Amino acid sequence: MAEDLTSFRSQVQSWLSEHFPASLKANAAGIMESAFSENGLSSDAEQWRQDLAEAGYGAPTWPREYGGAGLSDRDAAVLSSEMAKVGAFNPIPGLAGMGVTMVGPTVLEYGTEEQKLRHLPGIASGQVRWCLGLSEPNAGSDLASLTTKAQDDGDSWTVNGQKIWTSGADRSQWCGALVRTDASAKKRDGISFLMLKMDQEGVRTKPIKLIGGASPFCETFFDDARGEKDDLLGPLNDGWSVVKRLLQHERQSQTGAGAPSGGSGGGLSLQDAAKKYVGTNADGELSDADLRARLTSHLMAARAHAMTGSRIRAEAKGKVEVSAAASILKNSATLVAQARSELTIEMMGNQGLGWEGDDFTAEELATVRGWLSGKAMSIYGGSFEVQKNIISKNILGLPETTQKG
Amino acid sequence: MAALTEEQTLIRDQARAWVTEQSPVSKFRKMRDEDAPLSFLEEDWRAMIDMGWSGILVPERYGGSGLGYLTLGIVLEETGRQLTASPLLASAGIGATALLVAGSEEQRQRILPGIVDGSNVVTLAVDEGPRHNPRQVSLSALPDGEGLTLTGEKVMVQEGVAATHFVVATRTSGQPGDEGGITLVLVDAETEGLSRTSLSTVDSRGYANLSFSGVKVGHDGILGALDAGYGPLDKILDRACATTAAEMMGTACQAFDMTLEYLKTRVQFGQVIGSFQALGHRAADLFTEMELTRSCMEGALQAIDADSDDAAELCSLSKTRTGEFVHHMSNELIQIHGGIGMTDEFDAGLYLKRARPLEAAWGNQSFHRDRYARLLGF
Structure with a gap:
């Protein structure tokens, strides 16, 4: 086993040295920014995407016949650690929107062979971008009360309704949408999961500008939009089971301890940035004793979070299973990331209050924007409160309330 | 696990x-x-x-x-x-x-x-006042041709009544507050001039205060080098923290299990109280905290076994986080049990009363937060 791993590692190393262009080194943000600009990916980046896709490394654990490389979780971990070592970055999950992290794994589980062959390779190569039509204006945390309707017209579905918080809908080619297919059934029983083409007359998107200034989410309107019969994922009227699984994959993808975008001051550690802005006393301690104590608690929480991810992976002997642990990690990742932003803004003082302009460094401005956009983290993918419901009911086995309301 | x-x-x-x-x-x-x-x-x-x-x-x-x-x-x-x-x-x-x-x-x-x-039964005697502060050691050990003569006090020594030997942090030179000048000494509990007083503490466990008046210890009682005891003491205290944290984790986990069981069985307003979201969310928070704390506790012990460079940091992390968790959990144990939780007849109080001495042992949460910050250079 160890030998296999070593030989796979050296195989990856030589593949990287042959294919990864030096011009892209440690430039994940730049690659993703160019991906959505008018000119698109640079020629180096486009070549790199093609090479990754050809090797199946865009979605490395997926089977080869669907565009993956058929790697075990262990080998996939080796691949990603070797890529990190040389400053390489896999842009395909970002290019595919919700495709690699959420739609793909769900199609693998629920899709027909024909659906897998038709949809997965485009995702795994980063050429087809997906969004998800789940929430509606009146169906947020209470997702099952959604009202977007799909009517069976014999040879197709006709879809009418409105979705909201559809990430990247304005630049996606496909949407995985939850639609009501049986209005007479109980809330959760009349819902189906339908895959819809975005480029059609009946679909309109409108970006929503957020407090951080960016517009990562849209409102999406379906007005007699057409869905194909063979694009129903999973059983008719059992879309709730499909989406529950999909949301587990979502939580799974949100369990890392990554801070929201925006740094803390020129690539410094948080404590060094604090020293730079706040200053130190004669003993080399941060001058603001109260901030020092809170910063310490935060760093401890961040470390506890990181160690918990490692521990759960070690216990599972591989990647964290799509499981109950994801709710714990999603909430703690969010708490850590949001606290980091709040502390960074606080330690920067006046420099942490800029919106734009030359009086603030790019780092400072990015921190402010990241602090604001990071507020989404405890709302999307199931809010703090929804995750706590999941923990109390599914992990701890506490009963549902019988109270009205 | x-x-x-x-x-x-x-x-x-x-x-x-x-x-x-x-x-x-x-x-x-x-x-x-x-x-x-x-x-x-x-x-x-x-x-x-x-x-x-x-x-x-x-x-x-x-x-x-x-x-x-x-x-x-x-x-x-x-x-x-x-x-x-x-x-x-x-x-x-x-x-x-x-x-x-x-x-x-x-x-x-x-x-x-x-x-x-x-x-x-060998036990460590470090603290001399109400707060843990190993640099402040002042119990004096004067060297002479025969060895050392110890004079001073130690307080809240664990298992101090049952002990057959004490490992005593003494000052052989320098001033209280100096890291240099501390020497570790192994003292037989029956040595002349050493007296101990049993303490009655909130956790009903065995502690003693020790009084040294001219206690003679030979050269063979000096552990390590004269005046250079702080480094080894620091390392011993790391291990004391990491093992104490394991006990704290068990105490807190039991308190969690008792609370969860109560949430599932106590009926009010015609339903089990665990069905109320206010309590369900508190249970979810405690469970999350328990999982995060366990990682720190086990991580510190593994770092010691592996002799990792970051073992000291992880021991302070572990002691702080288990201290925070056992503190929070023992309070919630009482609160969620309501009236029964306040009675001596029920076990909740025993857990609360054990939690605080464990938190204080070898430095409480604020001691170890400060130490963690210093180890990280701020």
Whole structure:
């Protein structure tokens, strides 16, 4: 086993040295920014995407016949650690929107062979971008009360309704949408999961500008939009089971301890940035004793979070299973990331209050924007409160309330 | 749980079975009510020795099994669950550690086999005032041709009544506050001039204050080099923190289990109270905190076993986070149980009253947050 791993590692190393262009080194943000600009990916980046896709490394654990490389979780971990070592970055999950992290794994589980062959390779190569039509204006945390309707017209579905918080809908080619297919059934029983083409007359998107200034989410309107019969994922009227699984994959993808975008001051550690802005006393301690104590608690929480991810992976002997642990990690990742932003803004003082302009460094401005956009983290993918419901009911086995309301 | 070896899993299962069947918290209560002279039951301590627990840290050449800190932590977590009182942590954990870290080969051979077979109870005496502060050691040890003469006080020494030997942090030069000038000394508890007073504490465990008036110790009692005891002491205290944290984890986990059970069975307003979202979310928060805390606790023990560079940081992390969790959890244990939680008849109070001394031992949360910040350079 160890030998296999070593030989796979050296195989990856030589593949990287042959294919990864030096011009892209440690430039994940730049690659993703160019991906959505008018000119698109640079020629180096486009070549790199093609090479990754050809090797199946865009979605490395997926089977080869669907565009993956058929790697075990262990080998996939080796691949990603070797890529990190040389400053390489896999842009395909970002290019595919919700495709690699959420739609793909769900199609693998629920899709027909024909659906897998038709949809997965485009995702795994980063050429087809997906969004998800789940929430509606009146169906947020209470997702099952959604009202977007799909009517069976014999040879197709006709879809009418409105979705909201559809990430990247304005630049996606496909949407995985939850639609009501049986209005007479109980809330959760009349819902189906339908895959819809975005480029059609009946679909309109409108970006929503957020407090951080960016517009990562849209409102999406379906007005007699057409869905194909063979694009129903999973059983008719059992879309709730499909989406529950999909949301587990979502939580799974949100369990890392990554801070929201925006740094803390020129690539410094948080404590060094604090020293730079706040200053130190004669003993080399941060001058603001109260901030020092809170910063310490935060760093401890961040470390506890990181160690918990490692521990759960070690216990599972591989990647964290799509499981109950994801709710714990999603909430703690969010708490850590949001606290980091709040502390960074606080330690920067006046420099942490800029919106734009030359009086603030790019780092400072990015921190402010990241602090604001990071507020989404405890709302999307199931809010703090929804995750706590999941923990109390599914992990701890506490009963549902019988109270009205 | 960390990924355990087969042997560790066996030891944990054995410990859990023994503690649950032979030493449940009702036994601790009985010991408390009967005012046992040593504040532990000798038959239970003997049973632990027979199961090999007193030798877990001690290498085979001194009569132990040398299985390491994570293994000891696994056992301490189980004893912590039922508040089982014994010198396991103070002597077989911290006392043995002191000899292993600072002792000479001769000293180890002389003392360690006795720790394993229970004839020696060796315990660490550091604090002299109400707050843990190892740099502030002032108990004086004056060198002369024969060795050292000790004069001063030590307080809140764990298992101080049962101890046969003390490892005493003394000042041989410099001023209180200096790291230099501290010397570790092994003192036989029966030495002339050493007196001890048993303390009555909130957790009903065995502590003593020690008074040294001209206590003579020969050269063979000096652990490590004269004046250079702070480094080894720091290392011993790290291990004391990490093992204490394991016991704290067990105590807190049991408190969590008791609370969860109550949430599932107590009926008010016609339904079990755990169905109320306000309580369900608190339970979810406590569970999340428990999982994060466990990672720190196990991570510190594994770092010690692996002799990692970041072991000191992780020990302060572990002590702080387990301290925070056992503090929060023991308060919620009382609050969520409501009226019954306040009564002496119910066990919740025993857990609360054990939590605070454990938090204070070897530095409380604020001590270790400050230390963590210093280790990280701010």
